[in-house]
Amino acid sequence: MIISDAVSTAFVVTAIGDFFGARDAANWHEKWGILAFGTQLLVLGALAVNRSWAPAVLGQGAEEFRRLGRSLFTVVVVLALGGIALTSRNIKLWIFVAIPAIALVTMTARYLLRLWLHRERKEGRCLRPVLAAGSPATVRDLITRTRKFPHIGWRVEAVCTTDGRGLDGDLLDGVPVVGQLSDVAKHVRHDGYRVVAVTPDAHWSPDRLRRLAWNLEGSDAEMVVAPVLMEVAGPRLHVDAVLGIPLLRVSMPTFTGGRRAIKGVVDRLGAATLLVLFAPLMVLVALLVMLDSRGGAFYRQRRVGKDGREFTILKYRTMVTGADGAARAALADRNEGAGPLFKLRRDPRVTRVGTVLRRYSIDELPQLFNVLTGSMSLVGPRPPLPEESAAYGPDIRRRLLVKPGLTGLWQISGRSDLPWEEAVRLDLRYVEDWSLALDTVILWKTLRAVLYGQGAY
Structure with a gap:
């Protein structure tokens, strides 16, 4: 990753220098060379200071790109202040051309490296050996999750439990139980595990966890402790030391304020831009829908948005006219949807054009008008039907604290293939x-999920 960022930055700086320097070759070294070299050093220095190469953030989640963006913003500020101090007119080129180009190239390179890494991990390579230590039930849950999501980079190779036994004798879901919880440090030093994952168990008192951390000092193992008090992660979770006691501080969810205002602006600008770009396609799709079956091009339906307010959602019509009435009632006993959702993999009401539109989510393009008018967001929970939201309990109703989205975690995680409980969990996690x-x-x-059409029917 360090080599990738260095090469990407050097490539952009050199390309810009060659292009603009060629027009002023006589003063290249004086005017452009120093700025080019200084910009490259600033970028790499900012990446190092913001710990953008920390192994814990590479290869998964949004934190890697958040740190990259923070680093490049720091470079912009430093260059701007330097330009003011030196009264340099050439600094604008590096602020408004070089840094955006570096962001584009480095983010693309990092994403490609991430894809390669995930592919390797799915094949069982590039995985870090993990020793899990805790109760059999919580360790089994960890094993299941690591097998389901290999891109995280963990492979549980050994287990320690309170009595040195697993649920299957000397095995726990096929993973050998190598000892008791008091033997963790010994096995780590002997067998070289890279991660020690501590899961909940009555054995783990603060004193025993502290001693385990001491005993692991000097080894290459990273100690990870799962608090399991609540499923909160990301920017809301902080670790503070109060009176010498380590505390997990959970900040309140952000439903208003500056970041939400920025999100609203981005939503509307993004929707307007996409509508302009997709205008020819949307006109063509509308014509195909009307030619394929009798009825209009668009389908309007009442949905529930932020704070429980209803609005009319727009979609391309993918079913025959009158599909919501007697035709749906006749298919009620064949429902394959999760929870309160009504879904059929082979729905006889769907038209030929509608099948293609649904597979690639083209039928949802008109919802960009909903985003433009403010009833929806580009990203958010799935917008429920009024009868669905009426059946929500207090916990699930938290989905309605934010605007529903054109896409969301549910869209990139399997869509209609997701169990109802998992879809709810993802929406609540986003909120x-x-x-x-x-x-x-x-x-x-979302682009990749749409191209593959997984879970769309």
Whole structure:
């Protein structure tokens, strides 16, 4: 990753220098050379200071790109202040051309490296060996999660439990139980595990956890402790030391304020831009829908938005006219949807054009008008039907604290293939841990989910 960032930065700086320096070759070294070299050093220095190469943030989540963005913003500030101090007119080139170009190239390179790393991990390579230590039930949950999401980079290779036994004798979901919780440090030093994952168990008192951390000093192992008090992560979770006691500080979710205002501006600008870009496609799709079956091009439906307010959602019509009436009632006993959702993989009401539109989510493009008018956001929870939201309990109703989205965590995680409980968990996670960086990652991953058409029917 360090080599990638260095090469990407050098490539952009050299390309800009060659292009603009060629027009002023006589003064290249004096006017451009110093700025080019200084910009490259500033970028690499900012990346190092912001710990953008920390192994813990590479290869997963939005934190990697958040730190990269923070680093480049720091460089912009330093260059701007330097330009004011030196009264340099050439500094604008590096602020408004070089830094955006460096951001584009480095982020693309990092994303490609991430794809390669995830592919390797799915094949069982580039995984860090993990020793899990805790109760059999919580360790089993950890093993299940690491197998389901190999891109995280963990492979549980050994387990320690209170009595040195697993749920299957000497095995726990096929992973050998190598000893008791008191033997963790010994096994780490002997077998070289890279991660020690401590899961909940009555054995783990503060004193025993502190002694385990001491005993692991000098080894290459990283100690990870799962608090499991609540499923909160991201920018809301902080670790503070109060009176010598380490405390997890959970900040309140952000539903208003500056970041939400920025999100609203980005939503409207993004929707307007996409509507202009997709205008020819949208006109063509509308014509195909009307030619394929009798009825209008658009389908209007009441949905529930922020704070429980209803609004009319726009979609391309993908079913025959009157599909919501008697036709749906006749198919009620064949429902394959999760929870209160009504879904059929092979729905006879869907038209030929509608099948294609649904597979690639083209039918949802008109919702950009909903985003433009402010009833929806580009990213957010799935907008429920009124009858669905009426059945919500107090916990699930937290989905309505923010605007529903054209896409979201549910869209990039399987869509209609998700169990109802998992879809709710993802929506609540978004509501609780929302950030601009997370929105950016979701929008990026949506493109891939749409192209593959997974879970769309």
